[in-house]
Amino acid sequence: MKCGSYQLIKKSSECKGRLGKVYTTRGVVETPIFMPVGTQGTVKGVPTEWLQFSGAQIILGNSYHLYLRPGTEIIKKAGGIQKFTSWNRPMLTDSGGFQIFSLSDIRKISEEGAEFSSHIDGSKHFFSPEKSMQVQKDIGADIIMCFDECAPYPSDYAYAKNSMELSLRWAKRCKTEFYKDNAHETQALFGIIQGSVYNDLRAKSTQEMLNIDFVGYAIGGLSVGEPKAYMHTVLENTLSLIPENKARYLMGVGMPEDLWEGVERGVDMFDCVIPTRNGRNGQVFTSLGKINIRNAEYREDFSPLDPECKCPTCTKYTKAYLNHLVRAQETLYLTLLSLHNIHFMVNLMTKIRKSLENDMFLKAKKEFFEKYYSKNKRRG
RNA sequence: GGGGGUGUGGCAGAGUGGUCUAAUGCACCAGACUGUAAAUCUGGCGGGCUUGCCCUUCGGUGGUUCAAAUCCAUCCGCCCCCA
Numbered sequence: 001m002k003c004g005s006y007q008l009i010k011k012s013s014e015c016k017g018r019l020g021k022v023y024t025t026r027g028v029v030e031t032p033i034f035m036p037v038g039t040q041g042t043v044k045g046v047p048t049e050w051l052q053f054s055g056a057q058i059i060l061g062n063s064y065h066l067y068l069r070p071g072t073e074i075i076k077k078a079g080g081i082q083k084f085t086s087w088n089r090p091m092l093t094d095s096g097g098f099q100i101f102s103l104s105d106i107r108k109i110s111e112e113g114a115e116f117s118s119h120i121d122g123s124k125h126f127f128s129p130e131k132s133m134q135v136q137k138d139i140g141a142d143i144i145m146c147f148d149e150c151a152p153y154p155s156d157y158a159y160a161k162n163s164m165e166l167s168l169r170w171a172k173r174c175k176t177e178f179y180k181d182n183a184h185e186t187q188a189l190f191g192i193i194q195g196s197v198y199n200d201l202r203a204k205s206t207q208e209m210l211n212i213d214f215v216g217y218a219i220g221g222l223s224v225g226e227p228k229a230y231m232h233t234v235l236e237n238t239l240s241l242i243p244e245n246k247a248r249y250l251m252g253v254g255m256p257e258d259l260w261e262g263v264e265r266g267v268d269m270f271d272c273v274i275p276t277r278n279g280r281n282g283q284v285f286t287s288l289g290k291i292n293i294r295n296a297e298y299r300e301d302f303s304p305l306d307p308e309c310k311c312p313t314c315t316k317y318t319k320a321y322l323n324h325l326v327r328a329q330e331t332l333y334l335t336l337l338s339l340h341n342i343h344f345m346v347n348l349m350t351k352i353r354k355s356l357e358n359d360m361f362l363k364a365k366k367e368f369f370e371k372y373y374s375k376n377k378r379r380g
Numbered sequence: 381g382g383g384g385g386u387g388u389g390g391c392a393g394a395g396u397g398g399u400c401u402a403a404u405g406c407a408c409c410a411g412a413c414u415g416u417a418a419a420u421c422u423g424g425c426g427g428g429c430u431u432g433c434c435c436u437u438c439g440g441u442g443g444u445u446c447a448a449a450u451c452c453a454u455c456c457g458c459c460c461c462c463a
Binding site: 035037038039040044045060062065092094095097098099101102103105106118119120145148150192218220221222223224225249250251252253254255258270271272273274276277278279280281282283292294295296326329331333334 | 408409410411412413414415416417418419420421
């Protein structure tokens with residue numbers, strides 16, 4: 001099977017949710033899937049073997065960050081990103097497009113590309129679609145992404161239109177550059193649909209991306225601050241236009257509730273920094289809702305974070321101990337909480353896949369939310 | 381016994397007549413985080429409510445003053461030096 005190709009296994013009878021497989025050079029990924037983010041060649045705080053134990057099938061890397069440090073030469077010498085990091089399962093790299101959004105203060109955008117002033121030392125670096133492709137080829141992930149502009153929210157219609165059209169022109173250049181050599185035999189290039197919250201722009205972007213023709217399609221520019229309802233509408237309208245034999249990847253999403261909502265609307269792939277970032281900030285996802293382990297109420301709580309969780313954190317440590325580690329700023333908590341949150345997300349996806357398999361998605365979703373929000377209801 | 385210093389909110393520590401419920405840091409109490417410039421950031425942190433104001437606070441007491449954490453007297457506590 002060609003790298004990046006999608007095989008539809010089963011469609012839900014209740015919703016747009018679907019069970020499938022994405023084939024890559026380094027293995028098959030069962031979808032829907034949650035991909036932990038490992039920007040700089042590491043899912044922050046979590047060792048590879050624990051990541052694998054958690055059931056993670058594929059993780060992300062970031063072109064911009066890896067290009068700046070350690071640099072593509074070193075990654076090439078190491079034999080590619082998987083060898084360099086010891087993560088031997090599939091990997092996906094983002095193009096640097098998100099940094100146009102997140103580093104908006106230190107970059108300049110033009111037709112040709114984007115110039116960044118390195119957040120590390122201020123030095124200037126130019127990222128074009130061609131450059132991003134070269135960097136991502138050198139890094140060597142299984143799936144790579146088009147260089148796009150992730151537009152901010154809110155963007156007015158004119159800005160969103162120009163930005164979406166720029167991303168289209170860049171996508172064409174990405175594809176041309178990508179197919180210049182043999183990289184496409186081992187790597188897959190995904191296109192990214194833009195258009196902010198404007199449905200006609202999203203439709204136009206989708207149609208044009210399909211015309212360019214990619215192995216898979218991502219929906220970008222969401223979860224940048226827009227109301228949830230907008231995200232859902234964009235998903236519904238956009239996904240209905242994409243042929244069902246293509247993987248659909250919702251970039252940068254999300255929270256547990258977003259995974260359910262996304263899958264229900266036909267999303268196959270998700271990635272998000274939230275499990276690791278929140279872990280580092282003391283916030284923990286559990287089957288009974290979101291908690292902040294730093295809070296006083298856990299000082300003498302000798303139960304595990306999540307009674308249903310089988311991760312190393314939950315099988316060995318209590319809330320009281322984790323609360324202590326956070327308060328004492330003992331770095332072990334970074335690892336333990338990140339690991340738990342990753343485990344939670346990955347296993348939530350396993351649950352979701354199972355529910356699709358049994359065609360009981362809606363029931364499983366309802367049960368999940370009843371529990372997940374039960375704590376707040378009791379309080380209310 | 382003599383000399384000098386010092387006492388400020390949970391802790392450390394600014395402030396030395398009005399702009400002081402009193403800087404700042406820590407601690408504490410919460411909240412946020414969605415293709416990672418984040419082990420970060422934001423808010424709160426004497427009491428009351430009608431949320432603007434009122435009451436109570438800078439070791440104790442008494443005083444000076446229109447006005448005191450700030451000046452004076454005295455008491456108490458602590459620290460240092462000399463004997």
